[in-house]
Amino acid sequence: xxxxxxxxxxxxxxxxxxxxxxxxxxxxxxxxxxxxxxxxxxxxxxxxxxxxxxxxxxxxxxxxxxxxxxxxxxxxxxxxxxxxxxxxxxxxxxxxxxxxxxxxxxxxxxxxxxxxxxxxxxxxxxxxxxxxxxxxxxxxxxxxxxxxxxxxxxxxxxxxxxxxxxxxxxxxxxxxxxxxxxxxxxxxxxxxxxxxxxxxxxxxxxxxxxxxxxxxxxxxxxxxxxxxxxxxxxxxxxxxxxxxxxxxxxxxxxxxxxxxxxxxxxxxxxxxxxxxxxxxxxxxxxxxxxxxxxxxxxxxxxxxxxxxxxxxxxxxxxxxxxxxxxxxxxxxxxxxxxxxxxxxxxxxxxxxx
Numbered sequence: 201x202x203x204x205x206x207x208x209x210x211x212x213x214x215x216x217x218x219x220x221x222x223x224x225x226x227x228x229x230x231x232x233x234x235x236x237x238x239x240x241x242x243x244x245x246x247x248x249x250x251x252x253x254x255x256x257x258x259x260x261x262x263x264x265x266x267x268x269x270x271x272x273x274x275x276x277x278x279x280x281x282x283x284x285x286x287x288x289x290x291x292x293x294x295x296x297x298x299x300x301x302x303x304x305x306x307x308x309x310x311x312x313x314x315x316x317x318x319x320x321x322x323x324x325x326x327x328x329x330x331x332x333x334x335x336x337x338x339x340x341x342x343x344x345x346x347x348x349x350x351x352x353x354x355x356x357x358x359x360x361x362x363x364x365x366x367x368x369x370x371x372x373x374x375x376x377x378x379x380x381x382x383x384x385x386x387x388x389x390x391x392x393x394x395x396x397x398x399x400x401x402x403x404x405x406x407x408x409x410x411x412x413x414x415x416x417x418x419x420x421x422x423x424x425x426x427x428x429x430x431x432x433x434x435x436x437x438x439x440x441x442x443x444x445x446x447x448x449x450x451x452x453x454x455x456x457x458x459x460x461x462x463x464x465x466x467x468x469x470x471x472x473x474x475x476x477x478x479x480x481x482x483x484x485x486x487x488x489x490x491x492x493x494x495x496x497x498x499x500x501x502x503x504x505x506x507x508x509x510x511x512x513x514x515x516x517x518x519x520x521x522x523x524x525x526x527x528x529x530x531x532x533x534x535x536x537x538x539x540x541x542x543x544x545x546x547x548x549x550x551x552x553x
Contacts, residue, residue, distance in 0.1 A: 251553035252480070252498065252508060254523070260285065260302050261544030268296070268304060271543040274526040275322070277515035278365070279424075280346075281329040285524065287545055288325045288335075295325060295333065297348065306348045310335060316353040317342060326363040326371055326422070332387060334371050336363045341371070343387065354389025361413075364422030367519075372422060374430070376415035382428065382441065395444045399432050401460070413469060414460065421474040424519045429474040429481070433460045438474060438483060438499075452497050452504050456485045475514045477521040477550040484514050511546055523548050 262269045272291025279285055283300030295308045311318045319337040326334045331346030338359050343351040360373030360383065370392070371385045380394035398415030400406075405414055413433065420430045428441040436457040438450040460469035471486045482496040494510045512527035528543030 252506075253551045253553060254508070254510070254548040255551050256511075256546050256548050257522070258300075258302050258547040259544055260287070260298055260547075261542055263541040268307060271296075271528075271545075274515075274528055274543045274545065276324045277524045277526060277545055278325055278327040278333075279516060279518045279524065280327050280331040281519065282331065283518065284331060285545065285547075286325060286327050286333060288322070290322055293319075293322060295335070308333075308344060308348060310342070317350055323361060324363050326365045328365045328369045328371075329367060329424075330369060332369065334363055334365075336360060336373070341373075341385070341389065343389075351387075352389070354385075356385075356389075356391075361418040362420050364420065364428070366422040366426045366428050367424040368426070372428065374416055374418075374420045381416035381430070382420075382444075384444070393444055396430065396439070396441060396446070399434055401434055405460070413467070417469070417471070419471055419473070421516075423476045423517065425476070427476065429476075429483075431470070431472040431474070431483075433469050435459060438472075438481075448502055450481065450483075450499050450502050450504075452483060452499070454485060454497055456487055473514050475517045475523055477517050477523055480550065482508070482514055482523070484510060486513075515545075521550055523550060 261271050271287065271289050273289065274287055275290040276288040277285065284305065285298045285300070287296045289296065293310050293312065295310065297305045297307070299305055310322055312320065314320065319335060319342065321338050323336045323338055325336070333344045335342040338361060339356050340353060341356065342353050345351050356373070358375055358377040360375040363371055363373045365371060369387065373383050373385065374381055375383070376398050377383060377394065379398060380396055381398055382394065382396040383391060384393040386392055401414050417431050417433045420428065422428050426442050427447070430439045430441070432439065436452045436454060438452070440447045440450060457470050458468065460467055473484045473486070475482050479500055481499040483499065484494060484496040494512060495507050496510055496514060497504055498506045498508060510525060512525045515524050515526055517523045525546045525548060526543060527546055
C-alpha cells in the first residue's frame, strides 16, 4: 500500500515534492515475516494449482562483521546476463554489485544532492543484459557502464517514478506523459518510443488522469524475457506488455488490493511487486499492516491459481527463473531492523513438485 498527500488541481511544479513523500511512504512501515514457502491453492482453482515451493540457494548480507556486506534498506535488486546481482540500498545510499556466487565486486556511492552523480530521491535502478546500470532520480537518470565507471547523466522533462530493463539494452520508465505511461530511452537518454494508454480512474477522479499515480502506478516490473508488468491502480488487473504492445490483461482477486482512493487530504493506493518464473507469474501486494506476512498470488496462463508465502519482497527473476527476494523488517530509517538484524537478499529456485 502506498500513501501520499495530494489535492485535485495541484500544479505540476508541486508533484516532485509530492512524489518524494510518496516514495518514502512506500518504503516504510512493512514487516515481512514468513516461515513456510509453499504454495496454497485458491479456493476456486484447487485442481489447477501446481505444487510450488521456493528453494533458497544464495543469501547476500550479514548481521555483523564486514560493513560492506551490510544493508540498511533494500529498494531494488536487478541482475545482468552474467549473473551479477545489483542491490540498491536506500539508507546507505549505494549500489552493491555481487557475482553469481555472492562475492562483492564493487560498490557505487550515490550521495544526496543535485550533482551529476548525486540523487535527491534515489527511486530505483535498472540493469541491461550487458551490465549497463541506470539510477533513477525521477527526472534525472545516472548511467554507469558494465565496468562500474560513470558514463553520463541525462534529464527527463517529465516525471518517471520507476525504471526497468526488459531484457534489452534500452531503459523503460513509467509516468503519465502525453497520454502514455511507458517510455523507452536509449543509453544516451533519447526518448525513442512511448506506449501503453493511461489507466482510466473512476469518474470522481477523472480530472487527475494525467497526474502521476492516477493514470499509472508509481512502480512496475520488467521480466528478462521482454515482458513488462503494470498494476492498474484502480482495480486488481495487471497489464502485460511485450514488444511495446499490450499482450494480455491478468485479472486477480485479493482483499488486500485497494483501489486508489481519497483518505483525508491525501490518497492511498496499493503497490505490487511482480516477477515471472517460467510460466508462473507472482504478484505480491504490499500491505499497510507491518505485521502482515508477505504473500504472492500465483498466475498461470493468465489465471489465478493460488498463493504462496514469501520470506520478503520479490524484486526480480533472472533468465534461469530464479527469484531474488529482499528480506527485511522495519523501514529505511531504523524501525525493527536493529532488533531483528540487517536486510538480506535471498535467491530462490522455484520448484514444481
